[in-house]
Amino acid sequence: MPVYLTYFSVLVLLLPGLNRPLLAQNFKGSMHDFQAMGNKLFESDKPCLVCHPPHRSSSAEETLPIWSSKAVKDTFTVYGSAGPAEQPGLPLGSSKLCLSCHDGTLALDSWGGRVNTVPFLNAGFEDRKNGLKNDHPISVKYTSTNAMRTGELNDPFISNSGLGNTIETDMLTNGTLQCSSCHDVHNGMGAGKLLVKTNKNSNLCLTCHKK
Amino acid sequence: MRKLYILTFAMTFFAATTVLGQISGSAHDFSNENWNSSGEICIVCHTPHNADVTVTDAPLWNHEVTTATFTLYSSATLDAAVGQPDGSSKLCLSCHDGTVAVDNFGGRTNGNEFVSGDELIGTDLSDDHPVSFVYDATLASTDGGLYDPTTTNSGLGGTIDDDLLIGNKVQCASCHDVHNGSGVADLLRKSNAQSAFCLTCHNK
Numbered sequence: 001m002p003v004y005l006t007y008f009s010v011l012v013l014l015l016p017g018l019n020r021p022l023l024a025q026n027f028k029g030s031m032h033d034f035q036a037m038g039n040k041l042f043e044s045d046k047p048c049l050v051c052h053p054p055h056r057s058s059s060a061e062e063t064l065p066i067w068s069s070k071a072v073k074d075t076f077t078v079y080g081s082a083g084p085a086e087q088p089g090l091p092l093g094s095s096k097l098c099l100s101c102h103d104g105t106l107a108l109d110s111w112g113g114r115v116n117t118v119p120f121l122n123a124g125f126e127d128r129k130n131g132l133k134n135d136h137p138i139s140v141k142y143t144s145t146n147a148m149r150t151g152e153l154n155d156p157f158i159s160n161s162g163l164g165n166t167i168e169t170d171m172l173t174n175g176t177l178q179c180s181s182c183h184d185v186h187n188g189m190g191a192g193k194l195l196v197k198t199n200k201n202s203n204l205c206l207t208c209h210k211k
Numbered sequence: 212m213r214k215l216y217i218l219t220f221a222m223t224f225f226a227a228t229t230v231l232g233q234i235s236g237s238a239h240d241f242s243n244e245n246w247n248s249s250g251e252i253c254i255v256c257h258t259p260h261n262a263d264v265t266v267t268d269a270p271l272w273n274h275e276v277t278t279a280t281f282t283l284y285s286s287a288t289l290d291a292a293v294g295q296p297d298g299s300s301k302l303c304l305s306c307h308d309g310t311v312a313v314d315n316f317g318g319r320t321n322g323n324e325f326v327s328g329d330e331l332i333g334t335d336l337s338d339d340h341p342v343s344f345v346y347d348a349t350l351a352s353t354d355g356g357l358y359d360p361t362t363t364n365s366g367l368g369g370t371i372d373d374d375l376l377i378g379n380k381v382q383c384a385s386c387h388d389v390h391n392g393s394g395v396a397d398l399l400r401k402s403n404a405q406s407a408f409c410l411t412c413h414n415k
Contacts, residue, residue, distance in 0.1 A: 136259035136271060182259070201235060201242050202252040211234045211253075211390040 030187035031194060051097075076103070077131030078139075088137040091178075095138050098179040142167075142177050142208070154210050162197055162207055171196065171207075232394025238330075239389060239398070246314040246324045255316050256302075256389075268299045275315035277305040279334045284341040290354045291344040291381075300342045303383040307332040346371075346381045346412070358414050366401055366411055375400070375411070 027033055033047045076099070078088045091099055132138070147153040156167035163170040171181040182204060183194045191198045199205065234240055234252055242252045258273035266272035281304075283293050296304050306313050309331050312322030325331075332339055351357040360371035360379075367374040375385045386408065387398045395402050403409065 134260070134262045134264045134271070200250045202254070205251075205253045205257075205259075206233075206235070209253075211392070 026187045026190040030190075032185060032187065077133050079132050079135060079137035088132075088140040090139065091132070092139050092176070093173060093178060094180050094185075095178045098183070098185065136182075138176075138178050138181075140177050141175055142172055143175055152210055153208055156208070159207070162203065167208060232388070232391040234390045237391035237398065239391065241313070244314075244324075246322065255313070258317065266302065269302055272302070273316050274302070274305055275311050275320060277301060277308050277311050279304070279308050279310045281308070282335040282337050284336050284339060288354075288356075289341070291341060291346065291350055293341045293344045295343065296336070297343045298377055298380065298382050299384050299389075300382040303387075303389070304332065308334050310334065340386075342380075342382050342385075344381055345379055346376055347379055356414050357412055360412070363411075366407070371412060 027047070032050075076091055078090065142153070142156050144155045144157050147155045154167065156172060159167050161167045161170035168175070171177075173180060182196060184196050185194065187194050189196055193199075195204060197204055197207075205211075235242075239255075240252050241247050241255050242250055247255065254273060256269070256274050257271045259271060262271035262273055263276075264272075266276060281296055283295070285293070305311050307326050307330060309325055309327075313324040313326060314322035336342075346357070346360050348359045348361050351359045358371065360376060363371050365371045365374035372379060375381075377384055386400060388400050389398065391398050393400050397403075399408060401408055401411075409415075
């Protein structure tokens with residue numbers, strides 16, 4: 001094969017990744033980079049270790065990448081509203097992992113079977129002590145059908161996410177909305193509040209909500 | 212080439228007609244106000260986390276709610292039972308009654324932006340169309356000057372009761388869409404040209 005074709009093939013394979021920032025460049029210095037936050041709780045030079053130990057990871061959360069056996073809770077008071085919206089289920093999958101720190105009841109350093117009571121995240125924005133009743137619902141099915149039924153949501157299979165593809169492809173997990181629909185735990189996009197894209201002019205809200 | 216022009220025109224036309232109205236750019240888009248440093252639109256009323264769950268008439272509420280007592284509308288020909296504003300009307304009045312600052316959202320209680328001018332309803336509702344009353348077939352029959360809301364078309368696809376009433380009550384939201392969904396002036400749900408909106412319910 002001619003040399004130029006080899007180079008061309010490599011470039012084509014790389015193209016999809018070229019417009020995305022390298023994750024490490026935005027994770028470092030983010031709210032989840034505990035080293036940068038000066039958090040004495042965790043080893044100072046290994047920010048990934050907080051969630052991803054290379055060895056002896058949790059077998060309970062097999063579907064997620066080498067999770068650290070941080071204690072995880074299963075039961076929450078979920079969001080409910082009187083409208084015709086889909087009712088949320090209990091947090092599943094990656095949302096449970098977010099809540100294992102952000103629910104305000106499991107201490108940050110509850111590792112490997114140890115369930116500590118201090119320290120918690122500060123009460124306030126990161127604290128979910130009120131359960132999930134006062135938060136945007138998660139673990140809800142977001143489909144074309146329920147978008148049509150409410151009349152208030154864009155069709156996730158057709159509408160652009162603003163991230164390259166449709167809402168369904170870029171933001172949903174198995175057709176459900178999760179924490180990761182709006183937040184990137186590794187701060188990949190570098191938008192404030194670990195959002196997947198900026199919410200200036202409420203653009204993130206208005207990606208799905210037809211207002 | 213002409214077919215391309217026609218196709219482009221048709222596509223633009225259809226695209227334009229499907230975008231009726233939106234909150235962005237409307238009178239309720241406060242994203243560029245100097246009292247709103249977030250640059251966001253929704254946040255003045257809604258927040259995705261730590262919302263006020265005592266408010267059940269709107270999801271994920273984020274604005275201070277009025278505690279005013281209002282002077283109610285009355286007239287010699289009124290048959291409806293008008294009570295203190297409730298439901299979503301109370302939320303509208305939480306800015307439009309002039310007692311709560313518009314920038315009292317996200318837990319802030321010391322804002323100093325207040326609604327003024329034509330948009331100020333105030334706490335005296337005696338000079339405003341009544342809200343927070345039941346409008347049903349019985350009222351229509353008693354009054355004699357109202358259409359039966361359960362059988363009369365609203366002009367928006369269903370009956371008055373389907374489209375304009377909230378739990379069979381008239382509220383601010385019966386006439387106004389807070390999110391400017393229709394794109395009609397004054398945030399109306401439909402045009403009031405020729406007083407067509409008034410005449411949807413009032414049999415004159």
